[in-house]
Amino acid sequence: MPEIPDLEAICGFMNQHLAGLAVAETELRFPWLVRSEDGLDRIAGHRFESVHRYGKFLIFEWDGDIAMVVNPMLTGRFTWADPSERRRPATAITIVFAGGNELRYSDQRKMGRWYVVPSGEVDSVPGFADLGPDALEIDEETFVAQLRRRRGMIKNTLTNQKFMAGIGNAYSDEILWEAKLHPHRTGSTLDDDDRRELYRAMHATFDWARPLLEAQVSERLYQRNEEWRDHLRVHRQEGEPCPRCGSAVKAQVRSGRETNYCLTCQPLFA
Template identity: 25%
Template sequence: MPELPEVETIARGLHTLVQGRRIREVLHFTPSVLRAGNPGSLPGRTITYVSRRAKLLLVHLDQGECLAFHLKMTGRVWVASPGQDLPKHTHLVCELEGRDRLIFEDTRRFGFFGIYGPQDIEAWSFYQNLGPEPLQSTAEDLALRLGARRAGVKSLLLNQTVLAGIGNIYADESLFAARIHPASLAANIPLAKRVQLCSELQRILLEAIAAGGSTISDYRNAYGKSGIFQDSFEVYGKKGQPCPACGRALKAEQIAGRTSTHCPRCQKLY
């Protein structure tokens, strides 16, 4: 699933491509992936800017409306040139001035989109309950938020109501960087160590954004390009390979319902 750096990269690329452009026509949409609003209201609207909240991609329109996409596992939003063939699993096509097309595709159909007015999106329970943005908070504030709950630290990092936008990749990488075992109870981790974890998380997120995100299989940015941060992974997806710090074989186990790769020697269990 695209996480914060991947969706941020898509948002920045789309903003460059579509800001100020008017939607001429909605050519196609799949009703089953529509969560709110009426695509028939989109023609005539102008795209004012594109942003991200958590793992949501937000295309803002004049008159305060917002076209929101959740990409889930395999969703993509990109701009196709005139005459370019549509992918097989295309679920929304918005033709723009100049005849470029804003495309939403998703092979598995887990992703979805909705059209929300300014009050509607704030009233959406999923949006309402999102936690703070990791890059818009201090490491100290994030550390206090993690320590306030009696739950596993990996579970809390993945919980979108605690921190917004973090998934398995960046949870595993930041826990390794801070040398914290993913099965640790957050409240048992000393405050200074939690601050270190959140500082490492912020550093890794910024580095991943600079690298265009991580491409494991399906992720592409707004230009159709892969990210390269996967080349910098220290532990994610590297079960059995030597730990980059001590050389011991990395271990993978199910923690918080996800495969968690870690070093049993370097990462302390609290």
């Protein structure tokens, strides 16, 4: 599932390549992907102004005060394509721009959610108003204060979108590794030094990932159904040496989610 570093890179690419382009037509193969009263064809004839991210949502702004909110969920992937490139069967949504280039969206599990709403009504999108502060925007004092009230396991807190939006299974593992905190430590075992270290680690991880992901988007965003995960240090690296100490990375699966960590760097009992 795309998380903050992935979506930031995607926004950067789109703001560069789509600026000022008008939509010629839209094609929607799986109608249930668009869940708003307005359909996708509402953006036809309108110009792309910008796209930004909040949590795991992308918010596209079109001229005429139209917003398009997209949550790609697990398997939604964007490709920027030349019209001569054959569309893959998994292409679910195509936005054709004047001049011919296409923004294509594929979604293996077809779980993504698209909404076309007036610009002032983005908060009406289901789940949007419940989101906590964005992880890139929350300040350290607010983060520490809110974390003090959380008793559950730290990984669950970091990935709880109502606590803070934008971090998922992959980057929570990376941030906790950077902070040298075991993912299953509970809130009550942390002190303020740990919480401040976690805040530092969160930004250090985003700063580390940013150039790697900017390099990934290259000329066309995603290639097929890839996930930008090869650079990660512990997530899905079970058995590989920890880049810091060389111990084998551990894995635990709970409720279908894999958690990876280095037990030497991240002891459960500090």
